[in-house]
Amino acid sequence: MNKNSKIYVAGHRGLVGGAIFRNLQSQGYDNIITRTSKELDLKNQLETARFFEESKPEYVFLAAAKVGGIIANNTYRGEFIYDNILIQSNIIHNAYKNSVKKLLFLGSTCIYPKMAPQPMPENALLTGELEYTNEPYAIAKIAGIKMCESYNLQYGTNFISAMPTNLYGPGDNFDLNKSHVLPAMIRKIYLAKLLTQKKYDTIRKDLGVSTDVQARQILDEHGICAKKITLWGSGNPFREFLWSEDLAEATVFLMKNVDFSDLSKDMREVRNTHINIGSGLDLSIRELAHLVKEVIGYTGDILFDETKPDGTPKKLTDVTKIHDLGWRHKVELREGIEMLFQAYIGTDKN
Secondary structure, eight states: OOTTOOEEEETTTSHHHHHHHHHHHHTTOOOEEOOOTTTOOTTOHHHHHHHHHHHOOSEEEEOOOOOOOHHHHHHSHHHHHHHHHHHHHHHHHHHHHTTOSEEEEEOOGGGSOTTOOSSBOGGGTTSSOOOGGGHHHHHHHHHHHHHHHHHHHHHOOOEEEEEEOEEEOTTOOOOTTTSOHHHHHHHHHHHHHHHHTTOHHHHHHHHTOSSHHHHHHHHHHTTBOSSEEEEESOSOOEEEEEEHHHHHHHHHHHHHHOOHHHHHTTOSSOOOOOEEESOSOEEEHHHHHHHHHHHHTOOSEEEEETTSOOOOSEEOBOOHHHHHHTOOOOOOHHHHHHHHHHHHHTGGGO
């Protein structure tokens, strides 16, 4: 991949795609193709085909996807499987038809069985039952891995897949209903701190409402009080987190240095050529909540609603493969939480 190579970043406005776009720019790649969802509907087969025929990208980062936290995954099950299968299928197929030199497909470690061995190695894929709450999304991502492998075997393409752990970072989604666990936790604890400080103007501004009654209704709905905050689940599951800018560095590293042939050589049956990307470190949701509480400076109690689902008990990635290839993460969790919190509050929210 040269500095003037034509590179398409699908999903450049999302958490992952945005980080990849910025990383490429910082390294001097100046021929990056992007399209917003309004400019190009990747679920539309004809639109996607026309885009590839006209743009002729040489390299593709497939970061476009419908994503969300446990509530969104479990609520919009049909959308998560339908939208993701359409998006990735259209891109992968048209990358093949237009002779793309290399494609990197991004999935998620939710592809692994609910009771996978810990840490989860790549060969744990399809060895057990998936976590129910995100099963549709996981199946879509597994299909993407297998589509890349199958096209490589039948058509000689060079499509590789990377499975990042839980991500957080610049451009994250802080929606109280649809976001992932860490940004949602940061926002809830921040709002609880504002309550202790009686900063009602800031609370209304954060929630986008005009009255205290409206604000109180939203806060109550999400278990946010001045003296305590209630979070979903037992707090016992363990999770691993990776700063999105670290992930972007890893994906560009893989695009530049690793081919499908490197991942499939000496295999009698080509399976599990995808690569885990993570920190290799985890902590419990309870420990995470108290770390966020400490960073934000909230003095109230953290409670857990055990009637709500926990998801997979533990999801720690085995990062041996990517370490052996020569990449390791840089940003540790506390530093990342501090940066994400500062990015969220901004100067206009203080």
